[in-house]
Amino acid sequence: MPTDLKFQPSIHQLLSVRLSSVRDELFEVVDRRNQQMMPWAPAEGMRTISGQLVEIAITEVQIATQLTSDRWIPDEDAKSLLGDCQSLENLRHQLVIIRNQTLCYLDSLSSEDLNELVDVRTMGLPGVPRAEVFRSLAQHEYYHLGQLISYLWLRGDHPYKW
Secondary structure, three states, X not given: OOOOOOOOOOHHHHHHHHHHHXXXXXXXXXXXXXXXXXXOOOOOOOOOHHHHHHHHHHHHHHXXXXXXXXXXXXXXXXXXXXXXXXXXXXXXXXXXXXXXXXXXXXXXXXXXXXXXXXXXXXHOOOOEEHHHHHHHHHHHHHHHHHHHHHHHXXXXXXXXXX
C-alpha cells in the first residue's frame, strides 16, 4: 500500500488516532467478555475485569476534568459518575461517552493550546504540554488493555488466534 510521504499529520490527528485506536482495541477485548466474567480476577489482590474497566474510565474522567476545569475529582466521585460499575453493558456505554467527550475537547483545542504547559496531577511534573496529557491517557489505557488481554489468555482465549 503506497503512502504519501509528503503527508504531515497534525498533532490533533495523531492524538485522535491514538485515542481512537486504543479504544477500538479495548472494545475488541471487552466484546470477548460477558457479564459473568466481570467479577473475575486472576489472583487475590488483582483488579477484577470490571475493576480494570472502571480504572480506565475514571482516570479519563479525572484527567479530562482537570484539563477542562482545573479541578481534580477523587476516585470515588469519578466512579459514582459511571453508574453500575459491575455492568459490562453500562461500562462499555460509559467508555463510549467519556471518549467522545475527550475527543470533542481535543477537537476544540488549537495547536497553541496543545503546546501550552498544564499542571496535571498524574504526570508528576510541574508542567507538561497539554498534548502529552492526551498521550499519557492513551498509554494508561494501553497498559490496562494489556492486562485485560492477559486475563483472557489465562481463561483460555488465545489472543494470537483472534
